[in-house]
Amino acid sequence: MESSEILVEPLGGSDSLADKIGELIREAQSASDIKQKLEYLNKAQHLLLSVDSSGHLLDNFLDEMLEFTSSEDFHMRCFSANFIEKACKKDADILKKAITNLSYLLMSGSQSRGGVMVMKRVITVCANIYPYILKWACSRKADAEAEKCWEAFSVLKGRIVSHADSDNEGIRTMTFKFLEAIVLSQSPKTEESDVSRGEDVMSLSDVPRDHRFISYRKLQSEAAINLQSLMDQTTLPHISAQNLLTVLNVLCNVARRRPEYMARILDCLEALHINLPPTLGASQVKSMRKELKAHLLRILKHPASLLLHPRITTLLTDLGASQSEINRNMPPNIAELRRKASKRQTAAEEPAAKKKAKSDEGSGVVLDDDEYQDDEPSTSEAGPPIPDSAHQSAIDITAEWIYERLNPKLVANLVLISLVTLPDEMPAAFASSFTQIATAGTEQHRRHLARSMATQATAQELGPGAEQMRKEKLAKFMERQSARRDGAFIPPTPAVHLGGHQKQKPPLVPIGALPGPAPAALPAVSKMKQQFNIYTNTKELSKEEMEGLFECCFMSIMKAERRARQGGTMSMHHVVLVRIATRFHPLPEKLYNELIEFIVDATQHRYRTDLALLWVTELYSQYQGFTVCFNHDYMSSFGHAPKSELFAKFDTTLCNLLQKLLDKGQHKEALFHKLLLDCPLVTTNALKILEKACLDEVYCAFGITTLRELLLTRNRQRGELVDLLFKLCFHERAEVKQLCVDTLKELCSLKYMHRDLRLKLIEQLNECTLPTPPPHFVSYNHATEFDETIYRSGIHLYLAILPLDTSLLFPLAQAYTKSSTLLKKIMLRSIENSIKAIGMDNEDMLHLLEECPVGAESFVARVVHLLTERHTATREVVSRMKKLHESRNTDVRSLIPILNGLEREDIIRILPLFVLKPAYQNSVGLVFKKLLTGRNVDTGEPTLSAPELIYEYHKVQPSTPEEFEVQTANLRELLDSRAMTREAVADGIERLMDLNPLPALFYCTLVIVYKKYPSLDSFLGNIVQKVIAKDLSSRDEITRKAFYRALNSLKTVAYSAILTKFTMEEFEEFLGYSNRAETLSALKEFLPTLSTHQQKNINSAIVDMIKDRDEKKDKTKDDKDREKDKERERIRLDRRDRERERDKKERRERDSR
Template sequence: RAASQWMVKSKVISELQEACWEMVSAMASDIILLLDSDNDGIRTHAIKFVEGLIITLSPRMPDSDVPKRHENDISLERIPKDHPYIKYSESRARGWGGFASPRRPLRAPPVPADVLWEEGKAALEQLLKFMVHPAISSINLTAALGSLATIARQRPMFMAEVIQAYETLHANLPPTLAKSQVSSVRKNLKLHLLSVLRHPSSGDFQPQITTLLVDLGTQQAEIARSMPNPRDVRKRPRDEPDAALKKMKIGEPGAAWRAAASLPSSREPLGRGGWEDTSLVASRCPPGDIRDRGWQDGPCWALPSGSLGSLRCPPEDTGDKGWQNGPSWGVRLPGAVWALGGGAAGRGPPLRRAHGCRRAPQARVKILASLVTQFEVPLKSEVLAFVLDDIRGRLDLAFAWLFQEYNAYLSRYPSGSLDHYDECLIGLLSGLQEKPDQKDGIFTKVVLEAPLITESALEVIRKYCEDESRTYLGMSTLRDLIFKRPSRQFQYLHVLLDLSSHEKDKVRQQALLFIKRMYEKDQLREYVEKFALNYLQLLVHPNPPSVLFGADKDTEVAAPWTEETIKQCLYLYLALLPHNHKLIHELASVYTEAIADIKRTVLRVIEQPIRGMGMNSPELLLLVENCPKGAETLVTRCLHSLTDKVPPSPELVKRVRDLYHKRLPDVRFLIPVLNGLEKKEVIQALPKLIKLNPIVVKEVFNRLLGTQHGEGTSAVSPLNPGELLIALHNIDSSKCDMKSIIKATNLCFAERNVYTSEVLAVVMQQLMEQSPLPMLLMRTVIQSLTMYPRLGGFVMNILSRLIMKQV
């Protein structure tokens, strides 16, 4: 638009302007191609660009509805006839399609104006093709609807194409849209149709627009208010109406139906998109024409008797002949209930005929659903079996019946009962649960579109989730309920949270995956966290509460805690811990009050979540710094989990060192961070370390010698193997008994890959030079000679030098 304005204002076109024009033209082509981009936002911007391109590359008409802010924008009719770069033919008066071939100046060829006009029309074609793509998103579809409405108002010559596009979309909404998206698109389509209807040039298209609006549920009064003022309608050549329509009298019964049938439209009405659609066909029936079509007086669903068996479908012939006198549905209601009261063998065909009518199916479905609500339980069971026999083909009847039951409840509210509605919904859901194949998502569709989910229905959904073959589909349905029905989202969320401690591993893992995603939502975070902490707090009870066994009240039972019941209380908490590190303090608090069996289980299952937190977690460092009394083993286990495969961080070493020296002088705290300490600190701690349990001492030496087994990177030890063995010989016997020292040296000699003959030779050489000689020197010499006989000469040399030494 800016480039066109710039070119039009210029009297002389420079080479720079020509180059800029070519570049802008190329950019426009590239942007149109972005309608196929993978990015939703890019496609939306491309739609708005194409809208502006179409308006710019087309002429403004006398009845164009242009906003004030765009009144001065450039368009084709504003290009001067004598423009040096954009040329017209002398026959321009014949219309915008009559451009001549441009005259070519010596320097560069001009831009033919007819080419610009064709580019504008081509851009419109691209937009129309994009709009009917079956995989278009709701955001892009909404943007395209608005752009087409803007084009129709500002460029009325395109109104026919726009209305045709709206009709096509109305008949074929993309199958990828969700229920809520379908409602949103239909609402936008209705608003844009009303805005187009207000345009003075909409007169020729009012029948099509009105029919679309009626299908979309627009009231006649609203349509009438949107009609353009007759004084504003521009005079146009009137099309001669069809001779048959001229002879038709407005008051003649069925005239409106025959007129509608003669309209040149191939549009099919949109399928069921919500409860409001079930009465669309019936609402179009002419008021004075009902009795002529075979309907009885009075509301059909209030009759005490009738015959579903006589609900006759019209002939199979679908030609125009069958519509000459209006849609004769051939409905006969008397004796319906009595006819269905016969044996089950006689009920299938009447129901099939009543539901299977090809013409006006929505009216038949509504009548049948209204009658079903009057039936007793046995007859309703027959209808339910009929629906479930072909649920995909009879889903419209299922929804109509369900909504009729709910409507009956609302009509008696607040004294009404939900029992009949509840039975209908449970029957549908339970029947679907028994179906072997539910890949088409009908179960989800019924749940999401039901007007109310009762307690019993929620229990059916829970059982659906517990079926391992349908776990994902069931929980996806629960997730959609949580987000699409916020008024009761915590009730649905509670069911999903309960499943997070389910005994079946697949069900539990799937529930935890869904919950972790929901935990990221601010509106659900607090509730999920509270539920997890409540279950964690159950571990302070001396016996497991009955809530873990499915009982309603939180009372203790005589059964003792088992590993499985303990894990039930921890599954959700441990899943959330890596996402919220502050929860670690709650575990420490519970751990100090728990019994020994619970503590052992906690220590076994805490490893992976702690690794997920990482050793640089501020909350974990705070727990180490302020280790609660009674939680020492928990903190130690956390430290081991963090440092088993990676070296300790300097910050973690600092916190452990401070804890050891200032608050809790338990040498076990130092074991996980030994490789982060100074050499002097390790030597000082050795007397205490080697007095621990032999298994623990073995782990200490593995860390110091770098002999841990498994994956991971070992940190560089502050002591090399020789220095460690020398330090053991120099331990003061007053601080540690000799037996523990001997066991420690034996652990060193057991590592032949580490303590080679060269290492032992260096150790003996250094020990011999000490004064006084270490007490265990000779024992070490003998062990070294036993391990490596080739050290005999070296040992004899040492012994000769020791003759004068004092032990």
């Protein structure tokens, strides 16, 4: 936002300016809209950074402005980053407070909306302010706060550099820009550095070498490493076109502004030109070549590129640049530059020739300073840099070797060989990017081709140059080691001068090799000044001193973790700690405990997982004899110890780590999980600790998850792990049992684990049939005998897996035959859910029905009953159950589930068994329900309809009075069935009229129907008349008695038939089975209701008996009235009871529906 848009009114003094800024910040804090917040904050920023020239207000309002860093909106976070950049450019002291906010913005960027944009903005800000921060830190040598701030920014710098391999393309692009800022700020600036794009704020030349907390050489080394990282990006096959263009731009910018790197960067560009990433498209390749050509033309103009012109022009020619275009981009004063270069080369060759004449080693490859591994810094003087690294020399040697052998015959042979691998058609990408080489065949092009091939060979450490480099490096190393053993003086790393030659290195002189001064020259004999020798100038320490130093050293190494993490050497830090703790000295108990506490630290344990694993792995390697590198004394004292002691040490260390994590409640953390998963061996004691974690009241799920992963990965210890999983199922907590069931279900779905788990399930099921429970059954409750809880826990897992593996059905039936009575009851009650989940069509289910083990018939009957509760039995199930019943003579109740699948004759045959036997009376209702509501497997209709069932039920002949009573009692249950309608009952009674004589049960049916269905009174009256007319009740005394009792119960329904159809003898017999006076009185009341025709058909003797005139004369009129009232009251109460019973029945039917 421009100043004219921000300031709308003039401001007075500093007080009014401060008030205005404070008011804007308060309005921004209270505003709800993000646009308004940003508007107020931009105004406040302008006043702080542009209007206020004193800088005091910036310091006063800095905390308020930085508060917006924690805003949830990414626009506000980006504004905070921009404000920090502008504020640091104005006053770098601001970074002391702002470094925390920058770190927060970078770390929390990926965890919020718009986080990628915030991270990119933070990286850009750090790249822009890095030169200012370095310059500010260099000017504050004695400032402790500046030192802390620089250390914090160094950590932030390391975090940003780690994003060079980020998955996000934009973040990688910004990271490359940040690396450019590091390289430019941490490398020396020369006279030939390109400053056309602005003056460098900071360079390595401005860093004092005596700075207290900034190392000159460390900055220089970091710049070289980061530059190499940028060049390595060009060799990645998966780099995107956008990032490759960014890296190319960064490298070429560094080459122009820091000419000392120009030769290395040119090598990189040559390799890139030859090996473009294969993921680039045709248009991207074309764009990349165009960009590379433009950058090379700009480098060609640079004065420092004069010695590299042959290589640059050859590369430009390959890219399609014309000679006129190359000539236009040559430096304007090229003749003068050539003269200066010639003089410089002549001046450099003279001391180099002297050095070569004096040297005993002859000509060899000059090694880099870093290869000496000295701590002394090397000095360099200003001037045009000449590449003298060992890598560059190896390329030169290999290029010369290739050039000498690059003759036409060899090239022709190479072309012929490569023709075999060429495709039939030219690829489109090659066709679009191919440019004909104008200088093909010239010496310049041959040298360019040889150097390109040498660059690739040296990168793979191939060729004579790489071989010679290795030999030279090894010779130098051996020479220095020999000198150290002889106690010779070793000079610091030689410095590189302007012309690339080195200062004369003094020879390696052993102590005492030089002769002393002549005796006559001095009055007294003086001793020769000896060099320091570690073997002669030191004395052996005592045991206490060595232990103290060892303890201090060990603690110092542990405390150096933060520095190791910042430097990227955490793995080496872990290796040093573990080797000291296990190979060279028996670790004291104090340090042993300190190391364990160090690993399981509550805040840092996530970073020390590798350390813990390395420790236990080293101990296991010693136990197995894999580790043979020991200190001699340690080897003699402990290395030859029995394997049992070595294993005990490994076991103790592993268990101490796990137990400490468990005690601290950290068994839910990744360290506990990885220790068990990645350690070489999970010992028995470690499994006990894992068991405790699995039984934790809060985090038991984490422990069982670890156990699951161990089962998946530890094939050799699977038996122990499976035993632990099954043991946990006997714990009383339902949550633990359910987690074990879920885990076992998941594992059983894996083919390679299914067999072992199946065998363990069968084994545990068979253990339930033992007389006493095994130890792992009672490890949690310490019981001595089986009870219902133990039995249920023992079969819980088996029944849970049964639907997943139905082959377990048959072993379950076999175990049932050997089980106790209690276990059988529990099995029959517990299998319901598992059996219903399997279904009737399962092959294992049918196999169980066909091959039922002897003694498991009741188990099979229960299984079939559960399967047919809501589904009709299939034909396969019916046939197998029927066969089982016939072959084993099983209980007839086992046929109840398949009644609808049986033939009509089979049902009629077994019906008397249910109806007449008292032992089966509890199953009679279920039989009636199955027959009335079920459907036949083949027809889809009931095998016996309701009328047919009534008919067949009455045909059952009881042999004893007790059986008749049982049959009569079951009759009411049959007629009370929900499926038994009024029409079905009437139809059944009509069918029964075809029987002659009628069974005695028929008359009981009439009475029950009379009470249940009042609407059938007329129908029942007609039935009675038919019975009397056909004389169907005269079979025997029992039948006759039942008939008369039924007539007595039917009352008015049967009165018409009694009066019109009975003879006097039959009437007298009827009165003998009833209350004579009450019956005659009721008949007298009923008589007037008959029609005249019916009255004429009544026997006169019966009429006289009813009227009984002689007896009626003696009675008074009042007695007659009282008798009539009683009879009417009795009829009314009888009707009321029948209506109430009918209403109750209807309500029950409605409720059941």
